[in-house]
Amino acid sequence: MSERFAVILAAGKGTRMKSDLPKVLHTICGVHMVQHVINQLKRVSADEIITVVGHQKETVKNQLGASLQYAWQEEQLGTAHAVKTSEHLLAKKQGTTLVITGDTPLITSETLEQCFQFQQESGAAATVLTMKLEDPAGYGRIVRNDQEEVERIVEHKDASDDELEIKEVNTGIFCFDNQSLFAALNQVSDNNSQGEYYLPDVIEILKSEGKKISAIGVQSAEEGFGINDRTQLARAEKILQQRILTDHMKQGVTIIDPDSTYIETNVEIGRDTVIEPRTHLRGTTKIGENCMIGPNVDVVNYVCGNQTKIKNFSMTNDISAIRYV
Incomplete structure (x- = not known):
């Protein structure tokens, strides 16, 4: 298997978040949204992960840690320009490079693995991960030819009326x-309505x-959901929270009332434990097996045995726990 590289685009300001905090550092189920992306990439055994930082770069680097590789986009001149900042780290290497934005925390390792495998097996120069939306406003449209091959990607602001009718994005x-x-x-230009260097233009150049250009669809449209404002942040939180609860239940945990239960990403719960209504488990909390938690419990970074x-x-911390047999 050829080497796998990943470039995470995390340099933007995220002005629509209306926040002093960089967008990619907003949390979803207790974890920074960009960390969700990093975690999924680690699960597909990416050999190198480069995070492109820009706005408040030191804040982002301090939160994500010194063990990662970083590239710096001093000016935000578009997604192609952002990827190009990693040139000194990757350009001379052979392998497959996955490019992903840091504001897509709902992507799964299963879909990323499929994308890597499809790219390698197809022998294509590029593979686009697409999704179909009833309301594709704001997304770049996938333009195909008569043979249903991907010809190019047109940004929403540059699309014609006919192209705006396309549902695949x-x-x-x-x-x-x-x-x-x-x-x-090196051939991408900024001749467009935004005056930016668009990464999708690479598809048309190739x-x-x-x-050869390939395309593969996401398993669920929610995986490609990008976060730009607080309402989208809340929507992503709800989707990911449902995944977390479902996963715990599949692993043998009883959750009496999922609608009133909140469990963050890094929480561990043993089998045959029962979670009563209005329970919030946060941080690195670890619950043993055969426990009764709740009702009305809210703990952070707490550890209890079986x-x-x-x-x-x-x-x-320091919750007084009552052992029962």
Whole structure:
């Protein structure tokens, strides 16, 4: 298997969030949204992960840690320009490069694995991850030819009336042959309504060179959901929370009332534990097996062993637990 690289675009200001905090550092189920992306990439065994930072770069780097690789986009001149800032780290390497935005925390490792595999098996220069939406406003449209091959991607603001009717859109996630990607990036221009260097223009450049372009759809449209404002943040939180609850129940945890229960991403719960209504488990909380938790419990970073009963507590540490048999 060829080497796998990933470039995460996390340099934007996220002005629609109306926040002093960089957009990618807003949390979803207790974890920074960009960290969700990093976690999924680690699960598909990416050999190198480069995070492109810009706005408040030191804040982002401090939160994500020094163990990661970073590229710096001093000016936000578009997505192609952002990827090009990683040139000094990747351009001379052979392999497959996945490009993903840091504001897509609902993407799954299963879909990323499919994208990597499809790219490698198809022999394409690029694979576009697409989705179909009833309301595609704001998304780049996938323009196909008469043979249903991907010809190009047109940004919403540059699309014609006919192109705006297209329901298949770009998720902002791509796999590229690494050498083809960086060669094409040098040909991208900023001749568009925004005056920016668009990464999707690489697709048209590669196509014009006679190279193969592939496309694969996400398993669920929610995986390509990007977050730009607080309402979208809340929507993503709800979707991810349902996934977390479902996963715990599949692993043998009883959750009496999922609608009133909140469990963050890094919480661990043993099998045959019962979670009563109005229970919030946060941070790195670890609950043993055969426990009764709730009702009315809110704990952060708490650890309890097997056969523990906790109810009517809202504390962050040193909870007095009652053992039962």
